[in-house]
């Protein structure tokens with residue numbers, strides 16, 4: 001059972017505020033956990049703490065139930081793949097992959113067996129005699145992965161391993177790493193700043209900001225029920241629209257800046273009962289706004305159309321309402337509507353998220369007895 005446990009971890013580099021403060025995280029056995037957050041939020045530091053490349057100021061780290069606080073990196077049975085996966089340029093692919101095993105004094109036969117096995121999984125068998133400079137970026141990245149998997153470690157740690165690849169290759173390698181995980185079933189922690197990578201790769205995602213994990217859940221739970229404004233704005237592209245409002249005495253949410261008024265959706269009414277003037281941020285993902293709707297007659301407002309981006313399968317509309325910018329994704333392309341400056345936008349009430357402005361936390365909708373939210 002190779003689960004990883006971080007308990008009350010605090011880490012600072014100098015006398016300043018700690019980079020990581022009281023972090024608690026459990027990575028389950030065989031899980032693919034993605035740690036995602038903006039640059040500088042402490043992702044690499046967390047990974048390096050697990051690897052033993054950094055020492056925590058306080059707290060405990062255990063791997064497979066064993067406390068590793070004082071165990072050096074080489075004895076933690078971990079392989080790490082970095083963004084800059086420098087291969088040895090003068091060595092063949094085979095020797096690059098064999099290098100770590102040679103250092104660990106594996107027999108020649110065992111090394112050959114392990115390298116061939118890894119090359120087979122990664123489909124690079126016919127590249128084993130080449131030098132790194134004779135490989136494409138994607139092939140090099142595969143060799144770096146091969147170098148990590150030949151050791152059959154109990155944990156893989158990835159630190160933005162795809163950031164140096166071009167967009168197309170990133171998508172391809174993303175799938176390959178997922179496939180690799182399916183095959184090996186080893187516990188993996190994968191760090192990225194890219195929320196699309198997180199959504200597509202993670203069995204679970206930990207969303208981090210300023211050294212604090214804001215939410216840890218499956219990709220879809222995070223997308224559908226973001227814990228707070230940060231998570232809601234960080235996960236999903238284009239990002240969720242946020243409108244600052246107040247609860248009015250007629251069961252409406254009223255935005256002073258934009259004059260947008262929306263009825264409080266049924267599922268939130270009991271939570272906001274008698275909370276007149278409470279400040280609420282309304283969150284609507286771009287596909288929760290539409291320019292055509294027959295049914296949502298109470299949930300609509302006029303907005304100015306600033307820019308239209310037809311992408312073929314969908315159209316992105318950039319709109320404004322007073323000081324507020326809004327993004328709408330429409331499945332249809334409707335050039336006639338786009339001729340007008342001011343268009344009517346409909347909000348799908350089922351897709352309205354509400355957040356408490358002061359705590360920034362999500363307001364949980366009431367689930368009715370038949371399970372409908």
Ligand code: ADP
Nearest residue numbers: 013014019037038039040041042043044045046
């Ligand atoms: P991320 O990987 O999320 O981009 P890091 O974990 O690398 O973030 O860094 C988190 C914070 O810690 C940053 O503010 C960074 O400047 C700081 N930091 C990281 N490593 C060191 C170090 N060795 N010395 C001083 N500060 C560091």
Ligand code: MG
Nearest residue numbers: 043044045159
């Ligand atoms: Mg980093």
